[in-house]
Amino acid sequence: QINKRLTKVSEYLNHNKLADIGSDHAYLPIYAIQNGFINKAIAGEVVKGPFLAAQHNTKIYGMTDIIEVKLGDGLEVIDDTIDVITICGMGGPLIAQIIDEGQHKLSHYPDLVLQANIHALPIRQVLQKIGYQIYDEQLIKDKKHIYEIIVAKKGEMQLDETEMKFGPILLKSKTDLFKEKWQRELESLNKIIKQLENHNDHERYHEINQQILHIKGVLK
Ligand code: SAM
The missing domain is CATH 3.40.50.150 (Vaccinia Virus protein VP39)
Structure with missing residues (x-):
């Protein structure tokens, strides 16, 4: 087995x-x-x-x-x-x-x-x-x-960019498992962005923030 x-x-x-x-x-x-x-x-x-x-x-x-x-x-x-x-x-x-x-x-x-x-x-x-x-x-x-x-x-x-990241077929159904996967991803990005708040790496902060907004948009 x-x-x-x-x-x-x-x-x-x-x-x-x-x-x-x-x-x-x-x-x-x-x-x-x-x-x-x-x-x-x-x-x-x-x-x-x-x-x-x-x-x-x-x-x-x-x-x-x-x-x-x-x-x-x-x-x-x-x-x-x-x-x-x-x-x-x-x-x-x-x-x-x-x-x-x-x-x-x-x-x-x-x-x-x-x-x-x-x-x-x-x-x-x-x-x-x-x-x-x-x-x-x-x-x-x-x-x-x-x-x-x-x-x-x-x-x-x-x-398109969203289909590349999330999967064209997975995006169509957005199952509970799909939401769980991207919710987890969101949590780890939130942790990263908290750490970045104390640094001066604006470019990286912006990039992570864009990723967070992208995922939130899809999960909405
Ligand atoms: N496919 C199995 C599975 O899904 O359980 C084994 C996965 S194991 C984590 C990854 C295997 O891929 C390793 O045995 C590694 O040696 C092999 N591997 C990594 N790169 C490879 C390559 N370029 N060509 C052939 N095998 C490769």
Whole structure:
């Protein structure tokens, strides 16, 4: 059994071949195969320890012929037989960087299921830039932390500043979890601005204040 966060991610899988980038223990591809969501997978890892853990688990589950564990940086481990890519459990800036640096590997436009621990904005920016459209978005709470899932497919989109920050689909429903996430963000920005009141950094004060007003406007 895998955690709630990865279980939610796997609900978006209905494909032939997955590449799970930053797979760590390969829990996601193993679970997705066990449940028939995919038929084959590549588990990519850039760090030796997690790579060995993924190899070990693939052996234990008798899946060495259907999950290929590869040591490599980001999307360099994929080829054009892959029809969906998952990148999970990282910050938004790192996920965006992996996509940006590997965009030449995406010329066949596999679907993307991306799960950010924090700060998803740069992910939406890079998706728009390289010709992907956001198809679904979801927030999930697991052990108090609120995670964001972004699902993207080939397509054009033009997001405005608010959609980039809050998510075009999440903005439409503004669920209780959405409000909780941004309320928390507001509280931490309020703390920062209190500290800034005693300093002379007017530029930073203004910037934080703009962020606060933006969030308040959306939560209204
Ligand atoms: N995806 C799993 C999950 O969601 O539970 C593991 C998340 S773990 C916090 C992040 C993993 O990504 C680490 O094992 C790390 O080595 C790997 N990683 C970080 N940057 C990477 C990159 N550029 N290419 C491949 N793997 C990377």
